[in-house]
Amino acid sequence: MLYRIAHILKDKLIWLWNVVEWINSVLFSLIYIKRLKGFAFSFIPEGYEIVPLKNISAEKMVAFFNHQPDEAYTYFHPHSFDVKSIGRLQGNKAFLGYVLLDKTNGNIAGYCFNRCFFHGLGFRGRMVDIDYRGKGLGIAMNKILNEVGFGIGLRLFETVSKDNLASYRSALSASNVRVVKELPNNELYLEIIKD
Numbered sequence: 053m054l055y056r057i058a059h060i061l062k063d064k065l066i067w068l069w070n071v072v073e074w075i076n077s078v079l080f081s082l083i084y085i086k087r088l089k090g091f092a093f094s095f096i097p098e099g100y101e102i103v104p105l106k107n108i109s110a111e112k113m114v115a116f117f118n119h120q121p122d123e124a125y126t127y128f129h130p131h132s133f134d135v136k137s138i139g140r141l142q143g144n145k146a147f148l149g150y151v152l153l154d155k156t157n158g159n160i161a162g163y164c165f166n167r168c169f170f171h172g173l174g175f176r177g178r179m180v181d182i183d184y185r186g187k188g189l190g191i192a193m194n195k196i197l198n199e200v201g202f203g204i205g206l207r208l209f210e211t212v213s214k215d216n217l218a219s220y221r222s223a224l225s226a227s228n229v230r231v232v233k234e235l236p237n238n239e240l241y242l243e244i245i246k247d
Contacts, residue, residue, distance in 0.1 A: 073144060079170035080146035087204040088148075095199055097152070097192045100161060105149030108160070110138040113151075116160040120182055127216040130167065130177045146170065148200060152189060159183075164193040166201045166208065174206040176244070178222075190218065194226030198244060208244035211235065 093102050105113070117133040131137055141147045146169065152162035164178035176197040180189045201208045212223045215238050223229060228245040235241055 070140075073140075073146070076170055077144045077146045080168055083170055084168070084204050085145070091200060091203060093196055093199060095192070095195045097189065099155055100189075100192075101153050101155055102196060103151045103153055105138075105147075105151060105163075105165070106142040108151050110135040110142065112160065113138045113163070116163065116181065120179065124179065124182065127213045127219060128177070128179055130165070141165075148174075150193075150196065152193060154184070162189045162193050164197055166197050166206065168201075168206060172206055174201045174208045176201065176208055176210045178219075180218075185218070190222035191226040194222055198227055198246075201244075202246045209242060210244065211239050211241050214238045214240060 096102055114133060114135055131141060141149055147165060147167055149163070149165040151160050152164070153159070154161045160181060161184040162178060162180045164176070166174040166176050168174045176194070178190055178193040178197070180187075180193070198208065209232070210223060212220050214220055223242060228247060229242040230245055231240050232243050233241040
């Protein structure tokens with residue numbers, strides 16, 4: 053039910069969604085900021101580094117999103133991909149966004165996030181750059197999101213389409229999952245189970 057309400061607000065009542073996001077950001081920060089201080093990732097793929105979204109320019113993120121083929125957005129549409137929207141996410145303390153950078157050239161190899169809510173839920177998402185697919189980075193980012201999400205005490209969820217084989221396999225390979233509900237369009241609403 054919460055999932056459906058969130059999508060209605062985000063898709064139809066953007067001004068109200070922005071107010072809700074701001075309130076959630078403040079409340080999440082009050083509850084979880086101490087847990088996030090000093091958090092260090094233990095699982096980072098060799099040759100890459102994890103950088104918080106807030107430390108990457110919005111313009112560089114837009115260039116990353118523009119570099120992806122149209123088919124990448126068939127199943128991935130968690131937010132808008134313009135400079136203003138990315139800037140808003142960078143300032144949202146409840147949006148734990150990270151960028152996977154290739155150490156050899158500084159390119160963005162992947163983008164991942166936990167969209168968190170002050171009442172203890174997080175919804176994860178990720179995108180691997182077209183030039184870095186097939187290297188296991190989707191699985192790695194899922195593990196990174198699990199580490200931070202479970203590390204601060206969240207219950208984690210995600211939606212994945214069974215038609216999006218790479219993302220579906222990545223979700224199942226990186227985590228124990230429980231199907232909460234089957235959604236329209238061959239999508240599954242999954243709860244990520246802590247190991």
